[in-house]
Amino acid sequence: MRGLILKDLMCLRKQLIIFSYIVVSVLVLSVMYVLSAKYGNIALANEGMMMENGMSSIDIRNLSTWVLSIFLLLPIATVGDAATIFSEDGKAGFSAVSASLPLSVEKRVMAKYLTVFVMFGIGVLTDLLIISVLSALTDIVSFAEFFGMIISAASLMSIYGALVIVFCFWLGHGKEDYAIFCSCGVMVLSAVLLNFRKIKTLFAPVSDAQGTQAFDTFINFFKQKFYVLFIIALITMAVSYFVSVWIAKRKRGVV
Amino acid sequence: MGNVIELKNVTKDYGDFKLDHVSFSVPEGSVCGFIGQNGAGKTTTIRLLLDVIGADEGEIFLFGENIKNDSARLREDIGVVFDEMGFHEFMTGKDINIMMKNIYKNWDEKGFFDYLKRFSLPSRKKCGDFSRGMRMKLQIAVALSHHARLLVMDEPTSGLDPIVRNEMLQIFREFVVEEDHTILLSSHITGDLEKLADEVVFINGGKIVLSGNKDEILEKHGLLKCRKSELSSISEALIVNAQPGTFGVEVLVKDRSVCKKMYPEMVIEPVTLEDIMLFYVNRSCNESGKSEENSLNTSDAGNEFATEEKER
CATH class of the missing domain: 3.40.50.300 (P-loop containing nucleotide triphosphate hydrolases)
Incomplete structure (x- = not known):
């Protein structure tokens, strides 16, 4: 099985190169942002916002967290693209070779999941390293807060990865774009259905204070209740794995 | 083994x-x-x-x-x-x-x-x-x-x-x-x-x-060459399939040695796997549409021939 994971990582070689560029860019941009937020133009702008718009220091801090979160999401978002593995396998006709290997269907499917885990692991570790650097530079960012953000982001991406894998198995080779589309659709739909009431209030007229509060609740959920998303990710991965094995056994030749 | x-x-x-x-x-x-x-x-x-x-x-x-x-x-x-x-x-x-x-x-x-x-x-x-x-x-x-x-x-x-x-x-x-x-x-x-x-x-x-x-299989089968008019004289049990050849008809026979004994005046040549494949494939093409038990093999051919010999 290790051989298949290595093969999958080879398929993602190009992505790993892009990933390394993104990591460097994110690190540079984050450091620049943090330094500027403490000593430079962003610090001045923040002061202005506090004076003119009546924003508190907590609001400013949340705003910074939001900006840095977007930066830190980029490495995780670019690292684990399961659809590329399927598309490369499909182009090569690797399923024939794979089926002749002394590995059971379960192990062949598991290899795909482990590859995605490995890739997310690389993304999470990189982000943690970046936060260590940032939290050492400034008090705007605390390691504990961003740890929660990163786990939340990785969990969301894992859910997405698990959905992509199951859709790729279901739809077969050459339909990876549809698999991505379906996975995004399922995630958006689930998020909308689970938060329907909250989303409804967004469309109602609210005061600035209420708007800021809603924004803070959203950020705090990711920071503090990351374990909820983590558990959902684990459950989704497990369900997705068993469904994928079931599909792969019925629809032989897809893995 | x-x-x-x-x-x-x-x-x-x-x-x-x-x-x-x-x-x-x-x-x-x-x-x-x-x-x-x-x-x-x-x-x-x-x-x-x-x-x-x-x-x-x-x-x-x-x-x-x-x-x-x-x-x-x-x-x-x-x-x-x-x-x-x-x-x-x-x-x-x-x-x-x-x-x-x-x-x-x-x-x-x-x-x-x-x-x-x-x-x-x-x-x-x-x-x-x-x-x-x-x-x-x-x-x-x-x-x-x-x-x-x-x-x-x-x-x-x-x-x-x-x-x-x-x-x-x-x-x-x-x-x-x-x-x-x-x-x-x-x-x-x-x-x-x-x-x-x-x-x-x-x-x-x-x-x-x-x-x-x-x-x-190669030893058993043979390629019999004859005129079209002679085809009807050959025992059907021996024939796999016949098709037009360069100078008449070419017939794939199931038992070359028996065929040689029965029709000494006819030319029977050794076959290649390609000949066997072509004749058998063409036969099933000809017979398509008919429901048939197509379980011919070399031993079956011998048995069929023995039965026919007995009848003669």
């Missing part, structure tokens, strides 16, 4: 194509040529053998074990070569080695690189830049580098030039020098099989038409 491959009444129905109660066996240490025209069911049979697809009916045994027990473990001893390479185009020989040594328990890294060297395959060059011949050689190098006892090859020589084909046949010959090494070689290039095979299994339209020892 036991059978390395054994299929018993294996059926797989795709709706538009059916592999119909296929039964044959391949003895250990032999080279079995699996012949048939394109779409006859060769690849489906191989996929069933490797448990890539599941059979609707019947049983498949590899090395004496039912593949349903643990096909993954059994595949440790099988080297497979497909007509298309299957490795990613960006992969190099070195990449394939890294992958395979982490999959096969018996992977022989040194052996693999020795094969690459022998086949003049650069280990750092991407597979995508290889010619068709090089791709096939790469697959063979992989198949031979984990000490497989059985080589299953699906059209490995198709589309290759005669020099490379000959080179590959030589490699296969070397492989079967070991007593416990067996080859199942699917091909429609019958010339290759005549050079290499000990056993022959002929599949047509999802049914096994003929199976047995190649030499016996």
Whole structure:
């Protein structure tokens, strides 16, 4: 099985190169942002916002967290693209070779999941390293807060990865774009259905204070209740794995 | 010596194509040529053998074990070569080695690189830049580098030039020098099989038409040449099929020696596997539409002839 994971990582070689560029860019941009937020133009702008718009220091801090979160999401978002593995396998006709290997269907499917885990692991570790650097530079960012953000982001991406894998198995080779589309659709739909009431209030007229509060609740959920998303990710991965094995056994030749 | 491959009444129905109660066996240490025209069911049979697809009916045994027990473990001893390479185009020989040594328990890294060297395959060059011949050689190098006892090859020589084909046949010959090494070689290039095979299994339209020892099959069959008017005088039990030849009619007969005795004035020539394949395929084409039990084999031919002789 290790051989298949290595093969999958080879398929993602190009992505790993892009990933390394993104990591460097994110690190540079984050450091620049943090330094500027403490000593430079962003610090001045923040002061202005506090004076003119009546924003508190907590609001400013949340705003910074939001900006840095977007930066830190980029490495995780670019690292684990399961659809590329399927598309490369499909182009090569690797399923024939794979089926002749002394590995059971379960192990062949598991290899795909482990590859995605490995890739997310690389993304999470990189982000943690970046936060260590940032939290050492400034008090705007605390390691504990961003740890929660990163786990939340990785969990969301894992859910997405698990959905992509199951859709790729279901739809077969050459339909990876549809698999991505379906996975995004399922995630958006689930998020909308689970938060329907909250989303409804967004469309109602609210005061600035209420708007800021809603924004803070959203950020705090990711920071503090990351374990909820983590558990959902684990459950989704497990369900997705068993469904994928079931599909792969019925629809032989897809893995 | 036991059978390395054994299929018993294996059926797989795709709706538009059916592999119909296929039964044959391949003895250990032999080279079995699996012949048939394109779409006859060769690849489906191989996929069933490797448990890539599941059979609707019947049983498949590899090395004496039912593949349903643990096909993954059994595949440790099988080297497979497909007509298309299957490795990613960006992969190099070195990449394939890294992958395979982490999959096969018996992977022989040194052996693999020795094969690459022998086949003049650069280990750092991407597979995508290889010619068709090089791709096939790469697959063979992989198949031979984990000490497989059985080589299953699906059209490995198709589309290759005669020099490379000959080179590959030589490699296969070397492989079967070991007593416990067996080859199942699917091909429609019958010339290759005549050079290499000990056993022959002929599949047509999802049914096994003929199976047995190649030499016996070639010895038994004959190509009788006669005038069209003489055709009616030949016993029908002996005829597989007849078709117009250069100077009259060519008839594939099931028992050459009996035919020689019965019709000493007629010319009966030895046949090739290609002749046998063509005549049998044409016969089923002619008979398409009729429901028939097409289980002809060499021994059946003898029995039918004996009955007719008795009646005479």
